[in-house]
Amino acid sequence: MATRIAINGAAGRMGQRLVALGSADKDLDIVACFEYSGHPKFGQDAGTVAGIGEIDVTLAEETAAEYAAIIDFSVPAGAHAAVERAVNAKAALVMATTGLEEEHQAKIREAAQVIPVVWAPSMSTTVNLTMKLCEIAAEALKDIPGGADVEVLERHHRFKEDSPSGTALRFGELIANKMGITNFVHGREGRPGARPHNEIAYHAIRTGDNPGEHTIIFGLLGETIEMTVRASNRDCYATGALQAAKFAAGKKPGLYNMNDVLGL
Ligand SMILES: NC(=O)C1=CN([C@@H]2O[C@H](COP(=O)(O)OP(=O)(O)OC[C@H]3O[C@@H](n4cnc5c(N)ncnc54)[C@H](OP(=O)(O)O)[C@@H]3O)[C@@H](O)[C@H]2O)C=CC1
Numbered sequence: 001m002a003t004r005i006a007i008n009g010a011a012g013r014m015g016q017r018l019v020a021l022g023s024a025d026k027d028l029d030i031v032a033c034f035e036y037s038g039h040p041k042f043g044q045d046a047g048t049v050a051g052i053g054e055i056d057v058t059l060a061e062e063t064a065a066e067y068a069a070i071i072d073f074s075v076p077a078g079a080h081a082a083v084e085r086a087v088n089a090k091a092a093l094v095m096a097t098t099g100l101e102e103e104h105q106a107k108i109r110e111a112a113q114v115i116p117v118v119w120a121p122s123m124s125t126t127v128n129l130t131m132k133l134c135e136i137a138a139e140a141l142k143d144i145p146g147g148a149d150v151e152v153l154e155r156h157h158r159f160k161e162d163s164p165s166g167t168a169l170r171f172g173e174l175i176a177n178k179m180g181i182t183n184f185v186h187g188r189e190g191r192p193g194a195r196p197h198n199e200i201a202y203h204a205i206r207t208g209d210n211p212g213e214h215t216i217i218f219g220l221l222g223e224t225i226e227m228t229v230r231a232s233n234r235d236c237y238a239t240g241a242l243q244a245a246k247f248a249a250g251k252k253p254g255l256y257n258m259n260d261v262l263g264l
């Protein structure tokens with residue numbers, strides 16, 4: 001039987017791709033598409049907005065339909081509403097929105113005590129694989145003579161509201177945990193002095209319509225290793241989120257990540 005899903009932020013860049021790809025998936029049934037009432041497309045058919053023709057689901061704030069999972073790609077206020085909807089409906093939650101304040105993050109952790117939650121800053125297979133590879137590199141280089149300097153560069157479209165990306169922050173966190181690093185900086189200017197090893201620096205580039213690119217640099221004295229992972233379009237994130245919804249629907253309550261979904 002197909003998994004019945006709801007999409008929050010359904011008129012957005014990601015929401016539209018979820019509607020398009022979810023509608024084409026015979027194992028999924030999109031039964032609700034949420035948007036806030038002030039959205040210019042509110043009340044329109046979600047399929048028409050996504051450019052695939054009518055799917056008989058309108059962009060709404062409420063639904064009478066039952067769903068097994070809700071996927072959220074929206075904004076912090078929308079993510080907060082998605083958590084409440086999922087808990088009230090006893091549905092699984094796939095949380096993809098980034099740039100959340102600590103109070104919103106705490107609500108997600110709390111929700112995971114009563115419903116299954118997949119929470120990841122990137123639903124892409126190659127990004128999550130690159131995270132594993134970076135952990136291997138960090139472990140191998142943590143005590144290298146001369147030290148290894150870690151810098152995380154990310155490049156996204158001009159419309160992105162949070163910075164650095166949630167994915168860049170997760171790369172930094174995973175590497176810092178392996179290398180025992182405790183200092184984080186965001187860009188550099190002026191005369192900060194020689195670079196300490198106990199530091200990870202983030203650099204956020206905003207340009208054009210880039211759907212997402214991350215480069216992680218481990219700079220040694222005499223050689224450098226860089227890992228770059230790049231999306232060509234948003235479907236890698238949408239596909240991962242739809243897979244996560246299938247994975248989480250009906251699972252026992254708890255916090256899951258994309259390694260659980262992808263078996264990495
Ligand atoms: N984890 C992952 O794999 C990925 C995560 N993301 C994250 O997903 C989020 C959304 O990205 P993107 O689709 O590009 O952004 P968009 O701004 O295109 O989409 C967000 C949508 O949510 C709408 N919205 C605003 N308020 C609410 C609300 N209260 N309830 C429901 N919907 C609301 C927005 O409306 P309006 O435009 O009027 O504000 C918009 O339609 C970002 O945080 C981004 O970083 C993105 C890609 C991959």
Ligand SMILES: O=C(O)C1=N[C@H](C(=O)O)C[C@H](O)C1
Nearest residue numbers: 098121122160165166167212
């Ligand atoms: O806003 C985006 O577009 C993206 N946001 C996510 C993030 O902040 O990590 C994931 C992806 O890089 C696209």
